[in-house]
Amino acid sequence: MSELPATSLELRSLVTADGTLELSLVEVPLPVPADDEVLVRIDAAPINPTDMIHFLAGADLSRADFSGPADRPVVTAPLADGAVRRLAGRVGTSLPAGSEGAGTVVATGTGAEALLGRTVALGGTATYAHYRVANAAFCLPLPDGATAKDGASSFVNPLTALGMVTTLRREGHTGLVNTAAASNLGQMLVKLCLRDDVPLVSIVRRPEQAELLRSLGAKFVCDTSARTFMDDLIAAVTATSATLAFDATGGGALASQILTAMEVAASTTGPFSGYGSTVHKQVYVYGGLDPSPMVLTRSYGFAWGLSGWLLTPFLAGLGGDMRTLLGRVAAELTTTFASHYTGELSLAQALNPQAISAYTKRATGEKYLITPHAA
Amino acid sequence: MSELPATSLELRSLVTADGTLELSLVEVPLPVPADDEVLVRIDAAPINPTDMIHFLAGADLSRADFSGPADRPVVTAPLADGAVRRLAGRVGTSLPAGSEGAGTVVATGTGAEALLGRTVALGGTATYAHYRVANAAFCLPLPDGATAKDGASSFVNPLTALGMVTTLRREGHTGLVNTAAASNLGQMLVKLCLRDDVPLVSIVRRPEQAELLRSLGAKFVCDTSARTFMDDLIAAVTATSATLAFDATGGGALASQILTAMEVAASTTGPFSGYGSTVHKQVYVYGGLDPSPMVLTRSYGFAWGLSGWLLTPFLAGLGGDMRTLLGRVAAELTTTFASHYTGELSLAQALNPQAISAYTKRATGEKYLITPHAA
Numbered sequence: 051m052s053e054l055p056a057t058s059l060e061l062r063s064l065v066t067a068d069g070t071l072e073l074s075l076v077e078v079p080l081p082v083p084a085d086d087e088v089l090v091r092i093d094a095a096p097i098n099p100t101d102m103i104h105f106l107a108g109a110d111l112s113r114a115d116f117s118g119p120a121d122r123p124v125v126t127a128p129l130a131d132g133a134v135r136r137l138a139g140r141v142g143t144s145l146p147a148g149s150e151g152a153g154t155v156v157a158t159g160t161g162a163e164a165l166l167g168r169t170v171a172l173g174g175t176a177t178y179a180h181y182r183v184a185n186a187a188f189c190l191p192l193p194d195g196a197t198a199k200d201g202a203s204s205f206v207n208p209l210t211a212l213g214m215v216t217t218l219r220r221e222g223h224t225g226l227v228n229t230a231a232a233s234n235l236g237q238m239l240v241k242l243c244l245r246d247d248v249p250l251v252s253i254v255r256r257p258e259q260a261e262l263l264r265s266l267g268a269k270f271v272c273d274t275s276a277r278t279f280m281d282d283l284i285a286a287v288t289a290t291s292a293t294l295a296f297d298a299t300g301g302g303a304l305a306s307q308i309l310t311a312m313e314v315a316a317s318t319t320g321p322f323s324g325y326g327s328t329v330h331k332q333v334y335v336y337g338g339l340d341p342s343p344m345v346l347t348r349s350y351g352f353a354w355g356l357s358g359w360l361l362t363p364f365l366a367g368l369g370g371d372m373r374t375l376l377g378r379v380a381a382e383l384t385t386t387f388a389s390h391y392t393g394e395l396s397l398a399q400a401l402n403p404q405a406i407s408a409y410t411k412r413a414t415g416e417k418y419l420i421t422p423h424a425a
Numbered sequence: 426m427s428e429l430p431a432t433s434l435e436l437r438s439l440v441t442a443d444g445t446l447e448l449s450l451v452e453v454p455l456p457v458p459a460d461d462e463v464l465v466r467i468d469a470a471p472i473n474p475t476d477m478i479h480f481l482a483g484a485d486l487s488r489a490d491f492s493g494p495a496d497r498p499v500v501t502a503p504l505a506d507g508a509v510r511r512l513a514g515r516v517g518t519s520l521p522a523g524s525e526g527a528g529t530v531v532a533t534g535t536g537a538e539a540l541l542g543r544t545v546a547l548g549g550t551a552t553y554a555h556y557r558v559a560n561a562a563f564c565l566p567l568p569d570g571a572t573a574k575d576g577a578s579s580f581v582n583p584l585t586a587l588g589m590v591t592t593l594r595r596e597g598h599t600g601l602v603n604t605a606a607a608s609n610l611g612q613m614l615v616k617l618c619l620r621d622d623v624p625l626v627s628i629v630r631r632p633e634q635a636e637l638l639r640s641l642g643a644k645f646v647c648d649t650s651a652r653t654f655m656d657d658l659i660a661a662v663t664a665t666s667a668t669l670a671f672d673a674t675g676g677g678a679l680a681s682q683i684l685t686a687m688e689v690a691a692s693t694t695g696p697f698s699g700y701g702s703t704v705h706k707q708v709y710v711y712g713g714l715d716p717s718p719m720v721l722t723r724s725y726g727f728a729w730g731l732s733g734w735l736l737t738p739f740l741a742g743l744g745g746d747m748r749t750l751l752g753r754v755a756a757e758l759t760t761t762f763a764s765h766y767t768g769e770l771s772l773a774q775a776l777n778p779q780a781i782s783a784y785t786k787r788a789t790g791e792k793y794l795i796t797p798h799a800a
Contacts, residue, residue: 345721346721350733357731359727360727
């Protein structure tokens with residue numbers, strides 16, 4: 051314990067009452083693990099798109115100001131009109147960031163000694179930091195030989211992919227549609243569905259993304275930029291009998307197009323009804339990559355549902371099954387659930403203009419890793 | 426039985442392969458009740474908005490042609506481009522119309538003799554006719570003194586209103602929002618919610634509709650034509666803690682505005698989360714009065730759902746509770762569940778230009794009654 055520093059650095063996001071977002075590094079006393087807790091030296095934490103929703107608070111980063119010394123950068127940017135009202139609950143509170151990561155257990159409280167020295171993955175807030183305290187029960191010890199970098203993305207994407215397939219089974223669907231499917235998550239889902247024999251339709255925006263997924267073994271990939279998109283989608287939904295979709299875009303016409311394709315597929319069988327088919331068609335919105343309004347051109351009767359979907363309440367409803375899912379993640383960490391990163395950043399580098407610009411571009415498939423202790 | 430005619434007349438709707446809608450009266454042999462069935466002389470059958478969806482098939486009735494003799498009128502109108510493809514399942518099949526009605530049991534099959542001479546209400550298709558056969562189990566004998574006109578609308582609106590309140594209780598909500606609320610159904614719901622102590626927000630389009638509902642005792646009425654609509658809605662949703670809405674419009678921004686108001690109400694309590702409140706907000710779409718696309722400006726986090734809702738599958742899921750609901754309808758037929766009609770029409774009059782024009786205007790609160798045997 052003697053090598054541990056007295057303080058830790060954390061990336062923080064602050065919304066001020068005058069409508070400014072401020073991103074900075076804040077020095078805090080090194081946290082001390084209580085009973086059943088561990089202190090983890092965070093060695094790797096990924097930047098997921100959802101992390102940036104909170105971190106950037108929707109500010110206009112094209113007008114960002116960069117100041118402070120190289121090792122303590124400060125970014126400020128104006129918020130949109132009305133944003134302060136929407137964000138009232140966080141005004142004036144400096145919020146930590148990050149939702150998962152991995153590292154080494156460097157100290158433990160009573161009851162958690164078995165984890166000392168282990169490399170563990172963890173889910174939850176405040177992983178963009180040098181150190182973080184976590185409940186031992188929420189740590190996933192990585193298999194022998196797996197590095198912190200291997201395990202950094204063990205929670206959000208793997209559990210979301212497993213959550214989709216679990217939801218499919220629970221609700222009695224047999225085929226699945228995913229959007230923004232060239233993402234890290236989308237690639238993972240292709241591998242998972244191949245392994246679990248779940249017919250999957252992946253919707254992407256560009257031909258090269260379609261090729262990438264096909265190279266992973268994806269059988270049904272529909273490209274929204276193709277002139278034949280709607281026909282392709284109907285054919286793929288028909289071939290897979292997909293009646294469940296997960297939509298990461300949350301805007302535009304895509305969810306409605308998916309429901310329409312499902313209805314066309316469902317209407318080819320069964321008697322005619324003016325109320326539409328009786329086959330239930332479900333779309334879960336799990337992201338907001340497209341901030342434009344969602345437009346539903348309702349031509350799919352009344353047997354349909356559209357709902358928000360978040361990982362945390364899904365996991366809360368899993369109970370003991372959560373450990374089963376995490377066990378599978380650990381076992382397939384470097385295969386099904388392997389993540390690839392566009393680049394690595396220190397905590398300070400995570401606030402430089404190039405990095406900030408990359409987050410705001412939301413380029414599908416790009417994913418950065420924060421490595422707080424890298425030389 | 427000797428007074429019964431050899432044939433019956435039915436209103437029919439036919440979509441032809443060349444894209445024409447044809448409405449007419451068709452003479453059919455008088456149906457004969459089988460075991461456990463009754464033959465009902467239909468004395469009153471209401472024209473509900475949903476009946477017109479199928480009957481008119483979305484044809485352009487501003488270009489309708491009226492022909493045939495006064496007692497056998499024929500209406501033809503062109504269908505929109507692409508409609509034939511959408512309606513492929515019914516092309517060439519002459520469909521009966523109507524979804525409920527009431528009348529006198531004039532003949533019975535074995536096992537249904539107890540109903541002979543009774544005035545009964547019935548749900549199901551083909552009630553725009555002189556006579557109709559029905560399973561005795563699906564007939565609701567009306568209380569002594571109740572006329573066929575009193576009981577004509579015993580199924581669709583009363584069971585929908587009861588379905589809303591039943592859904593509210595089953596899903597654990599405590600307050601309810603309804604749209605197009607000046608309708609016959611909306612008025613019924615005001616009376617039902619007052620009686621059952623369910624806080625209700627009624628959304629209407631015009632000041633005089635708001636006044637009508639207030640005269641029935643409605644406490645929370647929001648008028649979309651008021652400049653203060655959104656503030657009024659937030660205040661009403663907050664006051665009622667409504668987290669469930671039934672939307673009859675199915676188009677435009679209204680469902681999204683309701684979800685936004687619910688989120689504002691939910692966000693005033695509890696800790697801030699960038700993912701929105703954890704209070705689940707649900708909108709069921711049960712109609713399509715507004716044919717424009719539905720636009721969702723998502724500012725209500727991820728704890729929300731939007732689904733189609735139809736009476737028939739809801740009733741199918743009720744099991745034995747269905748008789749309980751019908752018993753209540755019979756007991757409160759002339760109070761909570763009383764319907765009022767704009768006018769009465771014979772089968773032939775139902776096809777005259779004035780009537781056809783009234784259906785297509787979808788004027789909220791207007792409701793016609795077909796009285797096939799009126800002098």
